[in-house]
Amino acid sequence: MIQKKRVLSGVQPTGNLHIGNYLGAIRNWVESQAEYENFFCVVDLHAITGSGNYRLELAENTRRTAALYIASGIDPELSTVFVQSHISAHAELAWLFNCITPLNWLERMIQFKEKALKQGENVNVGLLDYPVLMAADILLYQADYVPVGEDQKQHLELTRDIAVRINDQFGNKTHPVFKLPNPLIRKEGARVMSLIDGNSKMSKSDPSDFSRIHLLDNPDAIAKKIKKCKTDAERGLEFDNPNRPESHNLLSLYMILAGKTKEQVISECETMRGWGDFKPLLIETIIATLQPIQTKYAEVINESGYLDQVLANGREKAAEIAFDTLKSVKSAMGFLI
Ligand code: AQP
Numbered sequence: 001m002i003q004k005k006r007v008l009s010g011v012q013p014t015g016n017l018h019i020g021n022y023l024g025a026i027r028n029w030v031e032s033q034a035e036y037e038n039f040f041c042v043v044d045l046h047a048i049t050g051s052g053n054y055r056l057e058l059a060e061n062t063r064r065t066a067a068l069y070i071a072s073g074i075d076p077e078l079s080t081v082f083v084q085s086h087i088s089a090h091a092e093l094a095w096l097f098n099c100i101t102p103l104n105w106l107e108r109m110i111q112f113k114e115k116a117l118k119q120g121e122n123v124n125v126g127l128l129d130y131p132v133l134m135a136a137d138i139l140l141y142q143a144d145y146v147p148v149g150e151d152q153k154q155h156l157e158l159t160r161d162i163a164v165r166i167n168d169q170f171g172n173k174t175h176p177v178f179k180l181p182n183p184l185i186r187k188e189g190a191r192v193m194s195l196i197d198g199n200s201k202m203s204k205s206d207p208s209d210f211s212r213i214h215l216l217d218n219p220d221a222i223a224k225k226i227k228k229c230k231t232d233a234e235r236g237l238e239f240d241n242p243n244r245p246e247s248h249n250l251l252s253l254y255m256i257l258a259g260k261t262k263e264q265v266i267s268e269c270e271t272m273r274g275w276g277d278f279k280p281l282l283i284e285t286i287i288a289t290l291q292p293i294q295t296k297y298a299e300v301i302n303e304s305g306y307l308d309q310v311l312a313n314g315r316e317k318a319a320e321i322a323f324d325t326l327k328s329v330k331s332a333m334g335f336l337i
Pocket of ligand 1: 013025
């Protein structure tokens with residue numbers, strides 16, 4: 001039997017998931033889940049690197065995120081769904097990596113620089129160390145592929161650098177300690193932009209709710225957000241004009257969600273007089289995409305004990321592989337086992 005390639009990915013439970021998370025990551029996990037052996041975790045240890053007051057909502061957001069994976073089409077029979085902090089090997093491997101990772105590799109990470117600016121005087125060490133923990137998440141499972149949005153590409157490169165360094169220092173040519181993972185970044189939806197600024201990525205931590213569409217937004221909220229979203233006063237609607245980032249973002253969103261080609265969208269928009277004609281179409285398409293996800297989400301959340309059982313099964317399956325890898329890394333590094 002041919003061994004399936006292994007995939008690992010995750011989302012932080014830092015708030016309500018948005019269509020950027022869905023199009024950049026979760027939708028791609030769903031589409032390829034039959035092809036691979038899948039591990040999808042809710043990365044709660046990453047979530048506490050933010051500056052917000054997460055404590056009251058962390059557990060609830062973790063459950064909500066796992067439920068949204070399933071509601072979006074992740075099948076627990078085909079994919080292992082688990083919570084990162086349930087497997088202590090993630091934090092332990094991150095510590096081992098900390099001791100071989102040069103500080104300047106982390107200081108040049110774009111996401112660190114951007115998020116550190118937002119944290120002001122209070123930048124925590126965890127924020128700097130975020131990519132090391134992410135490397136541990138991926139390498140613990142010896143993942144072949146990591147499906148993520150464009151924003152995570154640099155972190156994936158760092159993961160590979162850490163794996164190479166460990167292999168060079170503690171492995172040998174015939175028995176490398178780690179397999180080198182590859183990013184899986186699909187061009188379409190890799191970078192969904194904010195609804196209030198076409199030059200910034202849509203993000204859970206943006207203070208404005210109007211910057212994003214949550215997967216659990218009701219039809220009224222979706223309509224309100226799209227009606228208020230930023231557009232421009234130029235004539236016509238167009239893709240790929242760097243001076244019109246909002247136009248490109250909204251047309252791309254419609255194209256992906258409606259499952260149309262760029263040419264089809266261009267020809268459909270040719271007869272439109274402006275945003276007033278286009279926005280109702282986009283609203284309708286977003287509502288139609290999210291409605292089945294929301295229905296399934298309600299079922300998952302309301303079925304007593306179901307989600308807890310999925311996460312308990314996931315924990316057991318993930319632990320088996322993770323602690324095996326951790327043991328072999330510690331042995332390669334010279335620890336008394
Ligand atoms: N705007 C986006 N477009 C496409 N993909 C995106 N992703 C995030 N934003 C977009 C992808 O979603 C996955 C999970 O991301 P995350 O929660 O681990 O962290 P993030 O990348 O920092 O996402 P957010 O929404 O901006 O969260 P906060 O504000 O909490 O930091 C990743 O695969 C990511 O690429």
